[in-house]
Amino acid sequence: MNRIDSDKQELYAIAGLAKEFDISTRTIRFYESKGLLFPRRVGGTRVFNKRDRARLILILRGKRLGFSLKEIEEYLSLYDADQTHDAQVEKLLEMVNLRLDLLKEQMQDLKTTTSELSEIKKLVKQRLARG
Amino acid sequence: MNRIDSDKQELYAIAGLAKEFDISTRTIRFYESKGLLFPRRVGGTRVFNKRDRARLILILRGKRLGFSLKEIEEYLSLYDADQTHDAQVEKLLEMVNLRLDLLKEQMQDLKTTTSELSEIKKLVKQRLARG
């Protein structure tokens, strides 16, 4: 059962993922050493499954948003949180709210910055129109 | 005229700005050394004006959005760009568009991340409601 199951699963090599996301294999190994990824080993070779790939996507998005790897680790843990104990669930809710607040602030920053740049763009275009 | 003008201008000491924005004086000096800030000197002491303070605000927002100091320097240059030459104006427009695209991508990342976390929050709240 398990074997059949894993036979069906889509698997990825480290070089394939590196190429797909335009990062180095060093980066992926580094993320593993930082506890962000948990690939299986076949022989000594890392093998990643879809879940690993999904986590990598989240990691890279977190980085694009300027979060540190530690913050991203915290963020990833929200996906894995043990929801069977109410105490854990309360904690999870707290962390999710915290992160949502952070994202809300970033959204505000982005909107402000975008507005300012759009204003500059408008003025520049007017300048060009005048010749 | 100039003297009277500067007498009216609001000025800031390095420690005041550091405290206001919850950063160190070292950070502010570092930004100056990186060409992001250009405070005047009174005696040997740095004196910042409103424009410096405004630039610092932009710097810190850029950092919150995950940009490097180099990228922030580029961004700041959009505010200072010489708009008297059409060639410069075209370049400015190009840079503004580039940055707007970046911000748009970040906005998308933020929305995606926010949606995912909101979904987790919803599930968590349902879990708590069930007791």
Next chain:
DNA sequence: ACATCTATTGACGCTAACGTCAATTACTTG
């Protein structure tokens, strides 16, 4: 069997972004 390619690890190097420190100078206050 050998050459080539890919993957591994540990370790050192590099850059960015400051923090910390010591020595010195400048400013403020009593």
Next chain:
DNA sequence: CAAGTAATTGACGTTAGCGTCAATAGATGT
């Protein structure tokens, strides 16, 4: 004027996030 506080600079230290390298192992093709 002295004491206290603030600011200065240069230099070294630290952390984060990798890049690069060498040595080794495994896989593949001829």
